[in-house]
Amino acid sequence: MSVEARERRQPWILLSPALGAVALLLLVPLLFIVVYSFWLRSAVGPDTAGFHLDNWQRALTDPFYRYILFNTLKIAAITTFFCALLGYPAAYFITRSSGNKLILLLLLMLPFWISYIIRTMSWINILGSSGALNTFLLSTGVISSPIQMLYNEATVILGLVHFLLPFMVLNIYVSLDGIDTNLEDAATSLGATRWQAFTQVTLPLSLPGLAAGGLLCFVLGAGTYITPLILGGPRDAMFANLVFEAIITQLNWPMGSALSLLLLFVLGALVALYNRYLGMSQLTKGLG
Amino acid sequence: MDNTTRYNRLLERYRNGDLDRRSFLGLIGAAGAAYGVQTPFAKMAFAQDVTQVRFDGWGGVVSEAFRRHAFDPYTAATGINVVDGTFAGGDEYLAQVRSSREGEYNIAHLSGVFDYARYVNFGLDVELNLDNIPNMGLVMEALTNAYRGITPDHLSAVPYNYGTTGLAYNRKYISDEEMREKGAMILIDEAYQGKIGGWQDWRTRMWYAALQTGQSPNDIQDLDAAWDAIRSHRDLALKYWGSGAELMSLLAEEEIYVTEGWSGRIAALQEQGHDIGYYDPPNGFGWQECLFVIKGSPVEACEELINFMLAPETSIAVAEGQNYPPALDGTKVDLGEKIPTLPAYDPTGTLEALTFADPTYWNGNEAEWSETFARVQRGF
Known part of the structure; x- marks a missing residue:
């Protein structure tokens, strides 16, 4: 075998374990889901195998699924907005802090050491009728009876922001950390105020990080089902809850497969759009 | 003499009053300790194909009661380990069972007769040999008949409690x-x-x-x-x-x-x-709950565990722990003081008062x- 041929094969040999894992753990299960989405659920007993478009037709034309999908995208968008609003100042503060940057980054990572479900449930102890906030307000005489704060769309968004904020902060931090601070100094030396230097120099340069954080928060937020289950009221549901219910409660695996693929396509389209205009490199930087 | 026979003889002596409760539990504990300290070579002395049975239930106080009053003594008496899992709902559990390998799940504490029917419709039932479960004779007929209406020629579950x-x-x-x-x-x-x-x-x-x-x-x-x-x-x-x-x-x-x-x-x-x-x-x-044996399970070991769980001592202790009346017929078995006070308890053994x-x-x-x-x- 020639040296060139060996060199050509070497990357593929090195990549083969990772490619094998992706194929086995992602592509093959995905293929199963695709096949399942064309089957039909029978009222009792095993599903009917075959190539039927009924599930897809319902998923695409039924206003119920459209409504929940739009609601999911709306909740994900609001969550992303608040993550950006809260995350940017935090990331800016960490970047500009001199001595304790490592400790601040460690504090940012700390919530990841606790289960997401436990973190979500902690809001029940904070916002519940007998929770910390109501107890404090009652004891200080601000209110005379507990305020109902839990189990609505606002608490769902709150739970999601709590879950996703570190992803946003990390992405913005990576972006801000790469900006030369001399640029701001140069702008102020040329007569710009601190605010102008920030809005016209730093902010535009950090936008790729903000966009990467936004994409991560949006995709993760749109795909969650635990938060509305724990913190939502009877009506609050996101698209992933419908997938869960179709598969677990209704035992309708074919419909659940079609719905999960629909969500995958919608979120995949958003990622493709991001990649088209901003590229994936910023995203991998933020994750790394 | 196998472990089961040994256990049944002890139980018989305990029921006849020849053995007090302390000695009965002590001997079961000693059997468990003996099993625990045996050398690896001891296993070669007797063939035991089944080493573990998986049980899935509702968790919480129910699970604790089963562990304390049924599984640990059963393991001590037979050497078969009981692995207990929990589920939040019957639908979720059925989805897990459907996507699992045969034999992965063995006995489930299922709710309602309609769960029994669903499992039968999915072909997940087995045929229990009731001769291996003599304690079935103590169970209310009204509860068993509901299952016989779905599988007239066999049973894949035994009633365990109701509420x-x-x-x-x-x-x-x-x-x-x-x-x-x-x-x-x-x-x-x-x-x-x-x-x-x-x-x-x-x-x-x-x-x-x-x-x-x-x-x-x-x-x-x-x-x-x-x-x-x-x-x-x-x-x-x-x-x-x-x-x-x-x-x-x-x-x-x-x-x-x-x-x-x-x-x-x-x-x-x-x-x-x-x-x-x-x-x-x-x-x-x-509703009533049953112990359903799922297709692919070691049926004899499951029957043995079920018989153990249906024994009045175990059944009553579990019922008192989980606060649901047992499937045992109150006209045939003395259910003690607490069970008749539980919500939903039917002293007639006919369950005609419940829908x-x-x-x-x-x-x-x-x-x-x-x-x-x-x-x-x-x-x-």
């Missing part, structure tokens, strides 16, 4: 008189808007909707009225709970004042000192109603 899904209410805000007066209608009473809960289970929602619209739960004629009642409840409810732990937390923390609830869980709350009332309205939701779901009716409507409920819940 009700009745109305649970906080006595600080709702009096016993008000509850008896309003019954199921209290769940759609605007006076308690934002303080009402409900199980996120389409069957329970539909059952109570039938009661609220004056219909028979096993023969709902006016479906539109029932769905409207579910919509009313949805609009007044603060939260649909999804597990027994969540039900107990919502009531104990006073997030909600009234909901339907599982009789055993409410009894557990009362034992903890919470002033929670429990009321079974006319035609309230009665159970007709499995044919409910399973026939499952596909349509479960999907419609998902829509109604979200405002459609």
Whole structure:
């Protein structure tokens, strides 16, 4: 075998374990889901195998699924907005802090050491009728009876922001950390105020990080089902809850497969759009 | 002599009064200790194919009771380890079983006769040899007959306990008189808007909707009225709970004042000192639970465990722990002092006072109603 041929094969040999894992753990299960989405659920007993478009037709034309999908995208968008609003100042503060940057980054990572479900449930102890906030307000005489704060769309968004904020902060931090601070100094030396230097120099340069954080928060937020289950009221549901219910409660695996693929396509389209205009490199930087 | 025979002889001596309770438990413990300290070579001396049986149940106090009163003594007596898992709902568990390898799941503590029918429809049943489960003779005929109606030629499960899904209410805000007066209608009473809960289970929602619209739960004629009642409840409810732990937390923390609830869980709350009332309205939701042996399981080992679990000593201890009356016939077995005081207990052994779901009716409507409920819940 020639040296060139060996060199050509070497990357593929090195990549083969990772490619094998992706194929086995992602592509093959995905293929199963695709096949399942064309089957039909029978009222009792095993599903009917075959190539039927009924599930897809319902998923695409039924206003119920459209409504929940739009609601999911709306909740994900609001969550992303608040993550950006809260995350940017935090990331800016960490970047500009001199001595304790490592400790601040460690504090940012700390919530990841606790289960997401436990973190979500902690809001029940904070916002519940007998929770910390109501107890404090009652004891200080601000209110005379507990305020109902839990189990609505606002608490769902709150739970999601709590879950996703570190992803946003990390992405913005990576972006801000790469900006030369001399640029701001140069702008102020040329007569710009601190605010102008920030809005016209730093902010535009950090936008790729903000966009990467936004994409991560949006995709993760749109795909969650635990938060509305724990913190939502009877009506609050996101698209992933419908997938869960179709598969677990209704035992309708074919419909659940079609719905999960629909969500995958919608979120995949958003990622493709991001990649088209901003590229994936910023995203991998933020994750790394 | 095998371990089972050894255990049965001990049990026989204990029942005859030849052995006191302390000695009986001590000998079982000694057997377990002996098994624990044996060398690896001892295993070569006797062939034992089955080393473990998996049991899945509802968790919480139920699981603790099984572990303490049934599994540990069983392992001590037979050497077969019992691995216990938990699930939050029967639907979720069935989905897991369907996607598993045969034999991965062995015995499940399933709820309702319609679960039995669903498992049979999916071909997940086995044929139990009742000769290996002599304690079946102590079980109420009325409970077993429900399964025989689905599989007349065999049984894949034995009844284990029964209970009700009745109305649970906080006595600080709702009096016993008000509850008896309003019954199921209290769940759609605007006076308690934002303080009402409900199980996120389409069957329970539909059952109570039938009661609220004056219909028979096993023969709902006016479906539109029932769905409207579910919509009313949805609009007044603060939260649909999804597990027994969540039900107990919502009531104990006073997030909600009234909901339907599982009789055993409410009894557990009362034992903890919470002033929670429990009321079974006319035609309230009665159900039974069974120990279902799933296809692919080591059937003989499962039969042995089931027989052990049905023994009055074990069955009563578990029932007292989980607060659900056992399937044992109170006219044949002395059930002690606590069980006759439990909610839903039927001293006659006929269960004629309770209304159970007709499995044919409910399973026939499952596909349509479960999907419609998902829509109604979200405002459609």
